[in-house]
Amino acid sequence: MKKLANTGNKLLPWALFIVLTSFWQLVSETDEFIGRLLPSPVDIITTFFRELPVIIPHGVVTLNEALTGFGASIVLALLLAVMMDAFEPLYKALYPLILVSQTVPLIALAPLFLLWFGFGQLPKILIVMLMCFFPVLVSLLDGFKSVDSDLLNLMRSMGAGRVAIFRIVKFPGAMMSFFSGVRIAATYSIMGAVISEWVGGSRGLGVYMIKVKNSFAYDKMFAAILLVVALSMAMFKLTDVVQNMAMPWYRLQQRNTGE
Amino acid sequence: MNTFRSNTLLDVKNIRKSFGDIPVLDGVNIELRRNEFVSLLGVSGSGKSTLFNIISGLLEPDEGKIFIEGADYTGKTGRVSYMYQKDLLLPWKKIIDNVSLPLVVRGESKKAAREKVAGYFKTFGLEGFEYKYPFQLSGGMRQRAALLRTWLFSRDIMLLDEPFGSLDAITKFKMQEWLTNVLSSIEASVLLITHDIEEAVFLSDRIYIMSDRPATIKEEIKINLARPRSRDIVTTGEFNAYKKHIYGLLL
Structure with a gap:
């Protein structure tokens, strides 16, 4: 019975998806003019596969920027979070500044980065880093702070020093929270790269999108969007796979209680 | 005095x-x-x-x-050693490694600690649970593991x-x-x-x-x-x- 309900839950979004895209298909087919502004799902899929040889090299560039920026932001966030947790004054000084920095519109910074760092991949990677860094850092810091104080006392009563407590209790204890941050960052990463390519550059999905928009080829625009969605989903999945490898106990627990 | x-x-x-x-x-x-x-x-x-x-x-x-x-x-x-109402077992460590914790804190390797603690599982009625995770044990069993950990830390x-x-x-x-x-x-x-x-x-x-x-x-x-x-x-x-x-x- 439970299994049946589970399959139902998995089918439900697909059913809704099919209803919505069918409706979209109908609307697009009613009129040629509408069809040009809003290409039908069938048109988009056809264009997607026809354009694939053109889109893929752009996609590789974008994916490369996204992965580099994403990876670098995780390393940076890990280092900074560990330092901020170890030195309370650093935490107090830095946390509000980092919070405020998140209110700066990155879309406005992107053209400036282009001026400062050129038209290559560097400014794009930096934008991705700025987008991904924050959720990872905050989730890690929250993870460190949320460790049960009785557990810390227990470790202290055993005579464990700060480094041992961090290594044995705090860091593994923050993994759950860390991965929720990483998952958010993973979805941001592709988008960040596309947005930064949008403002300037010679290659990448963002560049491709600007080009096809200027030539009013909206079906190609949607084909590119499709790839952005697929890449973002892949990044999300990748995070899940890494999390399952890093936290085998959690996967077991999910399997036992989630059935 | x-x-x-x-x-x-x-x-x-x-x-x-x-x-x-x-x-x-x-x-x-x-x-x-x-x-x-x-x-x-x-x-x-x-x-x-x-x-x-x-x-x-x-x-x-x-x-x-x-x-x-x-x-x-x-x-x-x-x-x-100090044992609380909460078992305070680390959810990401198997029972044997949770129990070994006091030895690891004292600087022993994970392997050496495992060898030392394994013999006590029988006395504490935890035999067969060595390589389970805490969530796989009942509340009573978890408290047994917590007590074993407590005892291994300070026997006296x-x-x-x-x-x-x-x-x-x-x-x-x-x-x-x-x-x-x-x-x-x-x-x-x-x-x-x-x-x-x-x-x-x-x-x-x-x-x-x-x-x-x-x-x-x-x-x-x-x-x-x-x-x-x-x-x-x-x-x-x-x-x-x-x-x-x-x-x-x-x-």
């Missing part, structure tokens, strides 16, 4: 502690002898846990000293802070019986915090009755019930006489 009885292991001398303007402990004196089971009985919020934090060295008293085997251990951690002085407080009544019953059995096969001196009169009488050699805040020791009661004790003794006249006496003191 040395201990007056040679077999006194832990000597808590005239401990006073206030938090701000609120006096919590007002001159508490307690002794624990080797292989003795002693309970601290008092209502919730009477400062029992504060006293444990002081004995374990996590807190400094305002006045008074903690002596262990005659040496001053006031404010020093790492000597006595264990502080148990309402260790069965979060278990249901039936499991609690079973765990108390289990604890008396385990303690008869290992050597350990235990100081137990509880507000459960029956638990205190059933398990203890001696009971200290604590007053309301600010806490002092109201009375020390020797429990002269033969060991090993089984569940049957709780309905005997002797047992009930102790209970009645303690009720009179607390109410």
Whole structure:
């Protein structure tokens, strides 16, 4: 019975998806003019596969920027979070500044980065880093702070020093929270790269999108969007796979209680 | 100022502690002898846990000293072990690694620690659970693992802070019986915090009755019930006489 309900839950979004895209298909087919502004799902899929040889090299560039920026932001966030947790004054000084920095519109910074760092991949990677860094850092810091104080006392009563407590209790204890941050960052990463390519550059999905928009080829625009969605989903999945490898106990627990 | 009885292991001398303007402990004196089971009985919020934090060295008293085997251990951690109501097992470590924790903290390798602790799983009724994760165990089993970890950390002085407080009544019953059995096969001196009169009488050699805040020791009661004790003794006249006496003191 439970299994049946589970399959139902998995089918439900697909059913809704099919209803919505069918409706979209109908609307697009009613009129040629509408069809040009809003290409039908069938048109988009056809264009997607026809354009694939053109889109893929752009996609590789974008994916490369996204992965580099994403990876670098995780390393940076890990280092900074560990330092901020170890030195309370650093935490107090830095946390509000980092919070405020998140209110700066990155879309406005992107053209400036282009001026400062050129038209290559560097400014794009930096934008991705700025987008991904924050959720990872905050989730890690929250993870460190949320460790049960009785557990810390227990470790202290055993005579464990700060480094041992961090290594044995705090860091593994923050993994759950860390991965929720990483998952958010993973979805941001592709988008960040596309947005930064949008403002300037010679290659990448963002560049491709600007080009096809200027030539009013909206079906190609949607084909590119499709790839952005697929890449973002892949990044999300990748995070899940890494999390399952890093936290085998959690996967077991999910399997036992989630059935 | 040395201990007056040679077999006194832990000597808590005239401990006073206030938090701000609120006096919590007002001159508490307690002794624990080797292989003795002693309970601290008092209502919730009477400062029992504060006293444990002081004995374990996590807190400094305002006045008074903690002596262990005659040496001053006031404010020093790492000597006595402390077990809480929560099992505090690390969810990402298998039971054997959770239990090994005190050895790993002392600097032993994971492998060496595993080898050392494996032999005790049988005594503690945890055989077969070595490579399970905590979430795969029942509440009672998790407390057994927590007790084994506590004992491996300091075999001679264990502080148990309402260790069965979060278990249901039936499991609690079973765990108390289990604890008396385990303690008869290992050597350990235990100081137990509880507000459960029956638990205190059933398990203890001696009971200290604590007053309301600010806490002092109201009375020390020797429990002269033969060991090993089984569940049957709780309905005997002797047992009930102790209970009645303690009720009179607390109410």
